[in-house]
Amino acid sequence: MKNLSIDDQKRLIDKIVIDYPDLRNPLELHIMILQAQEEIRNDPKKGTSLSWEDKSLIEDLQKKVHKSNQPIAKFLNPSIFDSRALINTCKRIVKALIEKGVEEDLLKRFLDELVSERISILDTAGAALRGDVEYFENHGKRLGTNPVLILFIASALIQPCLEEIAKKVDASFLEKWWQALCPICGRRPTTARLKARKRYLICPLCGAEYLADIFLCVNCGNVDPATLRFLSPEGYPEFRVDFCEKCKHYLKVIDEDKLKRPIPKGFEDIITIDLDIMANNAGLKRI
Ligand SMILES: [Zn+2]
Ligand SMILES: [Zn+2]
Known part of the structure; x- marks a missing residue:
């Protein structure tokens, strides 16, 4: 979704x-969050x-990042965020989730x-930057x-800023990272x-x-090619699921060279939902 205006994004969606058509529901939620x-x-x-x-x-x-081997988000102070804009956005995200059937009272x-x-919105943004699971479990x-x-919700508040950084970093920075977790925000990928x-x-x-590396389990770090395998759905050579025999987790892979119609950035996970079903039936676990 690089450099597209919100209107262009809506048209694309x-x-x-x-x-x-089968993915109407998750796609609609996706656009509601974008809005x-x-x-x-x-x-x-x-x-x-x-x-x-x-x-x-x-x-x-x-x-x-080079010096510490920690992702960029760890070096962003939550005080850079504008609490008013974050609160306004938070209200709109909660509204969208309620419209999509999430229980109103709790949200x-x-x-x-x-x-x-x-609860301080900046503390919440800080916890999202650090990926501090304990903070969210406690609340x-x-x-x-x-x-x-x-x-x-908290991740959606800091997402536009992190996306902007991802667009601005050097291509070589992304080519040379060579690790499982995102060099910008430290999140674990589910697609490739x-x-x-x-x-x-x-x-x-x-x-x-x-x-x-193609031989790297992004869940457990296994690099042994003999235990890193893949599954392909019949009739869809553009998709496959890379999995690890050691931890039984999988990564959904889109082969750009075989893709019949392009999958826009940001939609990889939703559009490959069928691969989750296939992997689940094979006894594999989602990251
Ligand atoms: Zn990231
Ligand atoms: Zn593994």
Whole structure:
């Protein structure tokens, strides 16, 4: 979804819904989240006080990654975020989730705590930057809300900023990372694109496509080719599932060279839902 306006994105999604009618529901939620993020997406600073046009800022972040081997998000201070824009966006995301059938009371409770500042929105953004699962589990337990849902909402708040960074980093930065977790935000990929036989892992949060060895289990780090295998769905040579015999987890792979119609950035996971069913039937676990 690089460099597309929100209207272009909507048109694109309308077209995808026609191509994949069975996926209407998840695709509709996807566009509702994009719409909820509109204020931050339209802001050149992406809901922060920083100018991402500043090349030295990106270079400085890349240097920190090289030195520490930690993803860029670890070096972003949550105080860069504009709490008002984050709260507004949060309200719109909660509304979208409720419209899609998520239980209202539990989500409202979480939102009320943010609006009344009982939970700091910047702390929540910071926890999402660090991928701090414990933070979301603690609040989830206290509020009786699914922690995964709170993490989803918080991640959506910082997503436009992380996507912007992913667009601005050097291509060589993404080619040389060579590890399982995203170099921008530290998330674990569930999909990848194969280009000229090179496997680019796709970050589910910032959309970064970064190169990693084809013989690497992104779940457990196994690099033994004898225990890294793949499954292909019959009649769909453009898709396959790479899996690890040691941990039984899998990665969904889209072969760009064999793809009949392009899959836009950001839609890889939704459009390959059939691969999850195939992998599940084979006794494999989703990352
Ligand atoms: Zn990422
Ligand atoms: Zn594994």
